[in-house]
Amino acid sequence: MRVLITGVAGFLGSHLADRFLAEGYRVVGADNFLTGSSGNLAHLERDGRFRLIEHDVSTPLSVDEALDGVLHFASPASPPDYLDLPIQTLDAGGLGARHTLDLALRHRARFLLASTSEVYGDPRVHPQAEDYWGHVNPVGPRSVYDEAKRYAEAMTMAYHRAHGLDTRIVRIFNTYGTRMRPHDGRVVSNFIVQGLRREPMTVYGDGSQTRSFCYVDDCVDGVFRLFESTRVDPVNIGNPEEVTVLELARMVMKETGSSRAPVFLPLPADDPGVRCPDIAVARRSLGWSPRIGLREGLRRTVRYFADLAAGANVRSRAMREVAS
Numbered sequence: 129m130r131v132l133i134t135g136v137a138g139f140l141g142s143h144l145a146d147r148f149l150a151e152g153y154r155v156v157g158a159d160n161f162l163t164g165s166s167g168n169l170a171h172l173e174r175d176g177r178f179r180l181i182e183h184d185v186s187t188p189l190s191v192d193e194a195l196d197g198v199l200h201f202a203s204p205a206s207p208p209d210y211l212d213l214p215i216q217t218l219d220a221g222g223l224g225a226r227h228t229l230d231l232a233l234r235h236r237a238r239f240l241l242a243s244t245s246e247v248y249g250d251p252r253v254h255p256q257a258e259d260y261w262g263h264v265n266p267v268g269p270r271s272v273y274d275e276a277k278r279y280a281e282a283m284t285m286a287y288h289r290a291h292g293l294d295t296r297i298v299r300i301f302n303t304y305g306t307r308m309r310p311h312d313g314r315v316v317s318n319f320i321v322q323g324l325r326r327e328p329m330t331v332y333g334d335g336s337q338t339r340s341f342c343y344v345d346d347c348v349d350g351v352f353r354l355f356e357s358t359r360v361d362p363v364n365i366g367n368p369e370e371v372t373v374l375e376l377a378r379m380v381m382k383e384t385g386s387s388r389a390p391v392f393l394p395l396p397a398d399d400p401g402v403r404c405p406d407i408a409v410a411r412r413s414l415g416w417s418p419r420i421g422l423r424e425g426l427r428r429t430v431r432y433f434a435d436l437a438a439g440a441n442v443r444s445r446a447m448r449e450v451a452s
């Protein structure tokens with residue numbers, strides 16, 4: 129069995145490649161290194177079951193080998209990334225979905241779309257279940273990400289209905305862990321790097337907005353189970369352990385041993401006030417629920433970033449970023 133994973137040099141894509149390889153699959157990875165890093169794949173360089181194609185998914189792609197699955201993960205995912213790269217984000221979600229769906233169709237392969245809790249926007253229903261249609265500003269700065277993912281979901285369902293393609297849609301909620309870029313701008317990596325450097329944590333707004341953070345191993349397990357399941361309708365994968373951003377700052381201060389008081393900066397436009405997954409569908413249809421709580425996941429992630437900073441890890445670019 130062989131799968132293609134787009135966005136394979138990114139945080140989630142690289143972990144997903146590891147999981148498929150561990151399950152006995154061969155993996156072809158595609159990435160244009162827009163926000164990813166070759167360091168995330170260094171351990172696979174000599175693995176004959178893995179092949180990397182440098183490719184921008186907003187242009188058509190073809191693969192010589194037979195494919196059993198196509199998993200579309202390529203897209204900037206951190207808000208600062210997608211705000212800096214608005215057109216590329218729309219293209220990765222829009223054109224990228226179309227081209228990877230076409231590829232799956234040509235190979236009669238199963239297709240899995242990496243969608244997001246952002247399809248729910250700034251939600252008016254809490255927690256968010258899959259049957260909630262969302263509350264998205266179609267012209268706000270975040271729309272480049274939210275609407276691209278909503279389009280990609282619609283296109284995935286259209287290929288399923290019109291062509292009978294075997295499809296899956298995972299709506300991933302905030303995920304964190306090893307291989308995040310130290311400066312990709314998401315809250316967990318920001319707070320950990322700031323804590324380790326004894327800098328004040330940058331809390332946006334008053335910090336009362338909530339998020340629910342899932343450790344990467346749990347997320348990847350949910351995605352893998354969904355891929356192997358028969359469920360076509362979207363499935364939320366996330367950890368319902370909901371905290372305010374200020375509570376998260378306090379937890380990271382404790383784990384990093386920092387005592388610097390946070391600074392409060394303006395809240396970005398359209399920043400969702402609350403977010404928490406309803407995971408009843410994942411529990412019922414995949415037998416999945418997260419196993420790693422926030423404290424334990426933070427402990428593991430702090431250790432990873434501390435090792436990078438101390439030079440224990442040889443991935444030099446990321447190391448320089450933390451140390452600088």
Ligand code: NAD
Nearest residue numbers: 135137138139140160161162163164184185202203205303
């Ligand atoms: P990431 O930025 O670490 O990885 C994204 C990868 O996609 C990078 O390697 C990047 O170079 C690649 N990429 C971007 N545009 C591309 C293009 N046009 N062609 C080829 N490759 C391209 O982000 P991540 O956190 O690993 O997210 C991966 C996927 O999961 C994204 O689709 C994201 O929307 C989705 N997701 C992630 C989270 C999360 O919390 N991490 C939450 C919801 C959804």
Ligand code: UDP
Nearest residue numbers: 207313314315316318330331332337373399
């Ligand atoms: N956030 C923050 N400080 C930071 C980075 C983010 O307070 O240094 C906030 C952000 O405004 C949001 C939450 O943390 O309310 C989660 O942000 P992130 O960028 O990780 O992901 P989002 O859930 O917004 O996609």
